[in-house]
Amino acid sequence: xxxxxxxxxxxxxxxxxxxxxxxxxxxxxxxxxxxxxxxxxxxxxxxxxxxxxxxxxxxxxxxxxxxxxxxxxxxxxxxxxxxxxxxxxxxxxxxxxxxxxxxxxxxxxxxxxxxxxxxxxxxxxxxxxxxxxxxxxxxxxxxxxxxxxxxxxxxxxxxxxxxxxxxxxxxxxxxxxxxxxxxxxxxxxxxxxxxxxxxxxxxxxxxxxxxxxxxxxxxxxxxxxxxxxxxxxxxxxxxxxxxxxxxxxxxxxxxxxxxxxxxxxxxxxxxxxxxxxxxxxxxxxxxxxxxxxxxxxxxxxxxxxxxxxxxxxxxxxxxxxxxxxxxxxxxxxxxxxxxxxxxxxxxxxxxxxxxxxxxxxxxxxxxxxxxxxxxxxxxxxxxxxxxxxxxxxxxxxxxxxxxxxxxxxxxxxxxxxxxxxxxxxxxxxxxxxxxxxxxxxxxxxxxxxxxxxxxxxxxxxxxxxxxxxxxxxxxxxxxxxxxxxx
Amino acid sequence: xxxxxxxxxxxxxxxxxxxxxxxxxxxxxxxxxxxxxxxxxxxxxxxxxxxxxxxxxxxxxxxxxxxxxxxxxxxxxxxxxxxxxxxxxxxxxxxxxxxxxxxxxxxxxxxxxxxxxxxxxxxxxxxxxxxxxxxxxxxxxxxxxxxxxxxxxxxxxxxxxxxxxxxxxxxxxxxxxxxxxxxxxxxxxxxxxxxxxxxxxxxxxxxxxxxxxxxxxxxxxxxxxxxxxxxxxxxxxxxxxxxxxxxxxxxxxxxxxxxxxxxxxxxxxxxxxxxxxxxxxxxxxxxxxxxxxxxxxxxxxxxxxxxxxxxxxxxxxxxxxxxxxxxxxxxxxxxxxxxxxxxxxxxxxxxxxxxxxxxxxxxxxxxxxxxxxxxxxxxxxxxxxxxxxxxxxxxxxxxxxxxxxxxxxxxxxxxxxxxxxxxxxxxxxxxxxxxxxxxxxxxxxxxx
Numbered sequence: 001x002x003x004x005x006x007x008x009x010x011x012x013x014x015x016x017x018x019x020x021x022x023x024x025x026x027x028x029x030x031x032x033x034x035x036x037x038x039x040x041x042x043x044x045x046x047x048x049x050x051x052x053x054x055x056x057x058x059x060x061x062x063x064x065x066x067x068x069x070x071x072x073x074x075x076x077x078x079x080x081x082x083x084x085x086x087x088x089x090x091x092x093x094x095x096x097x098x099x100x101x102x103x104x105x106x107x108x109x110x111x112x113x114x115x116x117x118x119x120x121x122x123x124x125x126x127x128x129x130x131x132x133x134x135x136x137x138x139x140x141x142x143x144x145x146x147x148x149x150x151x152x153x154x155x156x157x158x159x160x161x162x163x164x165x166x167x168x169x170x171x172x173x174x175x176x177x178x179x180x181x182x183x184x185x186x187x188x189x190x191x192x193x194x195x196x197x198x199x200x201x202x203x204x205x206x207x208x209x210x211x212x213x214x215x216x217x218x219x220x221x222x223x224x225x226x227x228x229x230x231x232x233x234x235x236x237x238x239x240x241x242x243x244x245x246x247x248x249x250x251x252x253x254x255x256x257x258x259x260x261x262x263x264x265x266x267x268x269x270x271x272x273x274x275x276x277x278x279x280x281x282x283x284x285x286x287x288x289x290x291x292x293x294x295x296x297x298x299x300x301x302x303x304x305x306x307x308x309x310x311x312x313x314x315x316x317x318x319x320x321x322x323x324x325x326x327x328x329x330x331x332x333x334x335x336x337x338x339x340x341x342x343x344x345x346x347x348x349x350x351x352x353x354x355x356x357x358x359x360x361x362x363x364x365x366x367x368x369x370x371x372x373x374x375x376x377x378x379x380x381x382x383x384x385x386x387x388x389x390x391x392x393x394x395x396x397x398x399x400x401x402x403x404x405x406x407x408x409x410x411x412x413x414x415x416x417x418x419x420x421x422x423x424x425x426x427x428x429x430x431x432x433x434x435x436x437x438x439x440x441x442x443x444x445x446x447x448x449x450x451x452x453x454x455x456x457x458x459x460x461x462x463x464x465x466x467x468x469x470x471x472x473x474x475x476x477x478x479x480x481x482x483x484x485x486x
Numbered sequence: 487x488x489x490x491x492x493x494x495x496x497x498x499x500x501x502x503x504x505x506x507x508x509x510x511x512x513x514x515x516x517x518x519x520x521x522x523x524x525x526x527x528x529x530x531x532x533x534x535x536x537x538x539x540x541x542x543x544x545x546x547x548x549x550x551x552x553x554x555x556x557x558x559x560x561x562x563x564x565x566x567x568x569x570x571x572x573x574x575x576x577x578x579x580x581x582x583x584x585x586x587x588x589x590x591x592x593x594x595x596x597x598x599x600x601x602x603x604x605x606x607x608x609x610x611x612x613x614x615x616x617x618x619x620x621x622x623x624x625x626x627x628x629x630x631x632x633x634x635x636x637x638x639x640x641x642x643x644x645x646x647x648x649x650x651x652x653x654x655x656x657x658x659x660x661x662x663x664x665x666x667x668x669x670x671x672x673x674x675x676x677x678x679x680x681x682x683x684x685x686x687x688x689x690x691x692x693x694x695x696x697x698x699x700x701x702x703x704x705x706x707x708x709x710x711x712x713x714x715x716x717x718x719x720x721x722x723x724x725x726x727x728x729x730x731x732x733x734x735x736x737x738x739x740x741x742x743x744x745x746x747x748x749x750x751x752x753x754x755x756x757x758x759x760x761x762x763x764x765x766x767x768x769x770x771x772x773x774x775x776x777x778x779x780x781x782x783x784x785x786x787x788x789x790x791x792x793x794x795x796x797x798x799x800x801x802x803x804x805x806x807x808x809x810x811x812x813x814x815x816x817x818x819x820x821x822x823x824x825x826x827x828x829x830x831x832x833x834x835x836x837x838x839x840x841x842x843x844x845x846x847x848x849x850x851x852x853x854x855x856x857x858x859x860x861x862x863x864x865x866x867x868x869x870x871x872x873x874x875x876x877x878x879x880x881x882x883x884x885x886x887x888x889x890x891x892x893x894x895x896x897x898x899x900x901x902x903x904x905x906x907x908x909x910x911x912x913x914x915x916x917x918x919x920x921x922x923x924x925x926x927x928x929x930x931x932x933x934x
Contacts, residue, residue, distance in 0.1 A: 413847045
């Protein structure tokens with residue numbers, strides 16, 4: 001057997017990767033007509049019963065969006081997106097006959113979240129469990145543990161509710177980190193955004209449980225445009241988790257979200273994502289386009305924000321969770337594992353903008369490419385003129401499984417202060433033959449050995465995840481790699 | 487686009503003059519080059535590759551060009567003062583952009599089949615060694631200066647080494663800029679190495695008068711199978727000099743190239759290197775040093791294309807930035823599908839000495855093959871405080887300690903130079919430069 005065929009039999013393309021969240025829920029969903037005009041924006045605002053200022057916010061963004069063009073600089077091959085062929089609002093909570101109690105949720109929807117492993121019944125959750133805001137299509141279905149949290153003064157609710165109940169906070173912070181002018185998708189989201197979560201942690205409060213939002217796309221022909229805003233007041237702490245899945249469809253669905261985080265004096269926010277949108281089939285058909293703007297403003301002194309992401313899903317992932325290190329002594333962290341398989345594409349990384357003195361940032365990125373996928377790390381480390389003593393360390397490693405995939409690294413370093421120390425390292429290689437041989441020799445079959453090595457490779461990042469997520473993420477990595485070897 | 491437009495008009499209006507001052511093989515590509523310039527314009531800040539250097543802006547002033555090839559006096563004797571002690575070289579000049587050989591070089595007996603001389607002359611008398619190579623590597627259709635240079639270049643240097651010939655003596659080309667008015671020059675260098683041939687080539691870039699200068703330089707290197715080349719490009723010009731250079735390399739199997747860029751004194755500099763591996767087992771070592779102060783600007787961009795398997799490339803670029811100077815480095819390594827067993831390593835390290843100094847660095851890897859070992863690293867920082875402390879503790883004055891550390895910092899790159907006399911000379915020049923004593927090459931009076 002020559003080496004070529006041996007290689008091929010060792011690392012075979014994935015033919016039947018299992019996506020176990022690919023089911024659809026048959027629930028009555030009210031979907032507005034496809035297309036995007038000023039009337040669509042007004043209609044969404046009206047459906048959500050929003051005040052005038054919110055509508056103005058949306059319209060301003062919409063008018064700006066009209067002047068923009070979709071950017072093409074990423075290392076991605078994005079088919080033309082017809083923005084007029086998407087429905088921008090789908091509500092699965094509207095009842096067919098007559099209004100009932102607001103708290104009553106369609107049993108089908110409840111079942112869906114049960115099936116996804118997201119218990120919406122508080123009594124079912126383990127003690128000290130996770131408070132969940134469950135969002136299906138454009139609407140938040142239920143937020144658990146609201147009462148428990150409210151006792152501590154913590155606000156955790158859907159964005160829709162927050163606009164009604166906490167207009168002052170929303171007006172103060174919405175768009176303060178990601179302005180609607182920021183980029184094409186930020187403008188689009190600001191115009192048509194639907195539910196997402198709003199979190200406010202008051203001064204000195206340590207959030208007693210993990211907060212979590214679970215996003216689910218269900219309806220066909222729609223996109224999801226949620227918006228999340230987290231404000232951590234002085235000396236507070238919160239750990240926030242985000243999960244997402246979508247049904248298997250031949251069409252591509254667009255997910256263009258915005259996440260804004262404001263961290264005040266000495267506060268700390270941990271934001272973890274396990275992204276598992278439908279990645280498309282083995283021929284690259286279908287899948288979600290995940291174009292998200294995530295940014296944290298570390299406004300306060302000694303504030304801390306940590307992004308951890310495990311990206312295994314989506315046909316195309318295009319996002320850069322970022323930190324604006326404005327407060328003196330603030331710290332930003334970014335830990336990422338991005339796995340692409342089959343025909344998936346990812347262009348992801350982070351931006352660390354050092355503005356305050358003695359700010360620190362750490363970037364650890366692990367890319368894994370298999371099949372015919374393309375996986376890029378793109379990151380910016382910017383040190384402003386006044387950021388004395390800024391310190392950055394970035395490391396991005398890429399692992400290649402198979403000879404038809406690609407791994408790319410595009411770091412940018414702009415340093416305008418002589419006291420800054422910025423370091424970047426990147427390596428690209430395939431799995432070491434020695435490690436595989438060692439495992440095989442001890443009776444571990446090839447597939448398991450690869451899983452083991454990949455998990456070990458990603459460990460540095462997985463360790464940063466809260467326990468519930470880490471288990472899920474490890475499982476996801478091994479499922480995504482199933483059948484990569486024969 | 488306006489600056490580019492002006493030159494398109496100048497070109498169209500003076501086409502006959504340009505052709506007359508040059509030769510067939512060079513003239514043959516001018517129409518294609520014009521098409522490319524009309525289509526792409528001059529490189530500007532809006533392009534990702536030129537984010538930190540607005541080359542188009544450099545072309546905006548009203549530059550003089552010596553299209554009619556008037557004999558401009560250039561004091562060649564000045565260049566001899568830039569000789570490398572103990573290094574015996576064959577010395578040639580590009581005076582502004584006109585080729586000349588030193589007396590000794592004229593008398594020198596070259597091995598059979600070797601041509602070292604004027605590119606224009608070669609194109610006239612022996613087009614067979616020019617036509618197959620000239621303009622074949624320089625990609626005129628991508629953002630850059632190749633199209634502009636091809637339109638206007640009238641002379642340059644050709645080095646043609648046939649199969650199996652080993653050039654013992656180092657060839658030294660000194661480019662001298664001397665003019666009573668502000669001048670734009672376009673020079674072209676073509677190096678063709680046959681199978682298993684060897685060459686050492688040193689290019690020194692100098693200015694002799696204090697005028698504003700803008701020079702475009704395009705170098706094309708064809709390295710035949712098993713050939714060996716050492717290529718050094720040393721810039722010591724002045725603050726009013728602008729230089730935009732492009733180096734194109736194509737390497738056949740088992741060839742070995744060492745190419746170093748040293749920018750010791752300059753105004754605004756942009757160097758671009760495009761290198762392609764065309765045969766297996768080839769090796770490229772690409773290095774650079776930039777030491778800048780005042781408003782100086784150095785931007786090095788490299789693009790290494792691993793098209794075939796089993797090739798190795800290493801890159802090491804180091805910058806020391808003082809006062810308000812700016813540095814930029816962008817290095818891209820592309821490993822194409824099937825280019826297995828590629829090894830590539832890229833390092834960029836930078837020291838900013840003042841608050842106003844700026845550094846932009848952008849190492850990039852684009853990899854489409856799995857059995858490869860690629861890495862890159864970049865740092866921006868200051869001198870190691872521990873090392874400083876250690877030295878001061880042992881009684882070394884602060885200024886001296888800084889000097890030693892900086893010298894050691896760039897010394898790593900100089901260590902790649904295999905010609906010992908040149909290495910010594912570079913070490914000395916760097917030391918003088920760091921002490922602030924060298925505002926120009928020794929013996930030159932045009933410093934500002």
